[in-house]
Amino acid sequence: MKALVQRAYGPPDTLTWENVPDPVPGEGEVLVRVCATSVNPYDWHFLRGEPYVARLMAGGFGLRRPPVGVLGCDLAGRVETAGTRFAPGDDVYALLPRGAHAEYVRVREDLLAPMPANLTYEQAAAMPMAGVTALLALRGTGAGQRVLVNGASGGVGTFAVQLAKALGAEVGAVCGAADAEVVRSLGADHVFDYRAEDFTRSGRRYDVLLDIAGSRSLFACRRVLARNGTFVAVGGPAGRWVQPAGHVFAALASGPLTRRRVVLADTVACQEKATLLGELAGMVERGAVTPVIDRSYPFDDLPAAFARSEAGHAKGKVVATLGVPGGAA
Missing domain, CATH: 3.90.180.10 (Medium-chain alcohol dehydrogenases, catalytic domain)
Known part of the structure; x- marks a missing residue:
């Protein structure tokens, strides 16, 4: 072959x-x-x-x-x-x-x-990889919650916006201006252009922040996290020596200092991949995710x-x- x-x-x-x-x-x-x-x-x-x-x-x-x-x-x-x-x-x-x-x-x-x-x-x-990662990252998210997806136009982000909306959440999204219309079409209620505005100073508060892009530190992101909010580390900017691992590990280590819950969406170590793919298939067949x-x-x-x-x-x-x-x- x-x-x-x-x-x-x-x-x-x-x-x-x-x-x-x-x-x-x-x-x-x-x-x-x-x-x-x-x-x-x-x-x-x-x-x-x-x-x-x-x-x-x-x-x-x-x-x-x-x-x-x-x-x-x-x-x-x-x-x-x-x-x-x-x-x-x-x-x-x-x-x-x-x-x-x-x-x-x-x-x-x-x-x-x-x-x-x-x-x-x-x-x-x-x-598989993008959908399962987004589903893991949104575990426990429910109706009426507010979710912010930082890095909403990529593989994981486009699934995360749709899944959060399907779970009944109000969805904010961070992406470039060129991608804003696509992200809105997926269900985002409001979109931040990361080149034009600092989403961490928007004055909004979120129950869950999915950090895919890794563009801001956890200390900056806590400004938009509710007091009992959850920061979900997914990825970060690529680098030769340490990144994106360094950004993820820094977020996990900083969690106790920011008094926010910090979790890792660890798709590679997940032992329920086929089960989650089955859940995704059901949502796709119902028309909730494309x-x-x-x-x-x-x-x-x-x-x-x-x-x-x-x-x-x-x-x-x-x-x-x-x-x-x-x-x-």
Whole structure:
């Protein structure tokens, strides 16, 4: 099969197209034909090997070079081999540790969820990492609460605005002026242009602040958090040495000093990925959530998809498609 293989840290053009052996599923696994995938910051941090501090942590980064393998955590495709929960022909999607940037992947059945019936493979591939992260970040949010999404126009942000609205919250959003109309169309009640105004001095108060962009410190953000409000650390600006990990860790460490609840939306460590994908599928099928796709690339142009995602200007998700089995819709 054809796969996009990483053998060194670096820019997208260091990835190489290779013919590799077809994966053979083991016990508890099925073989899935990949019909679409996407690119996330999670993927290009692995590609770059940055921040460098991550090379000293457990989780897959090598100190000087990466373990040779295939990137890609978002998968939408069709089951090829029989398992105990899924049968050949089933349309599924999943959030994987890695491996989705290939024509086929073997997947543990407990990571798979039935694909939303009203989505294409392309749309479903936009959901796993970004959608699960947004859903984790909004855990406990309910009707009548006020939610602010800092970084509302990207992959996680576009899901977070819709999910918060679907949960009955009043939603504020921080993004660039060029993205404001898209964010309003997703349900944001008010939008801050981060270039023109300081959202931390707006005078508004929020019960939950989802910090995706990481553009302001927790000490600044506490000005817009209710006394019993929650700051949810999701990400931050990319950097070579420490960021975005440094921003997230600083927020977690500063929580006791600001007398605000600070939590981390840790999607990678989450053990309920398939359950959350099932919840997302239900919301999509009810029409409460729709994936926002910035741009779609052919599979052969996956390196260009990496470059587009890493540039940081995408509205929603950047996806790549491999074709649809049997010409199905």
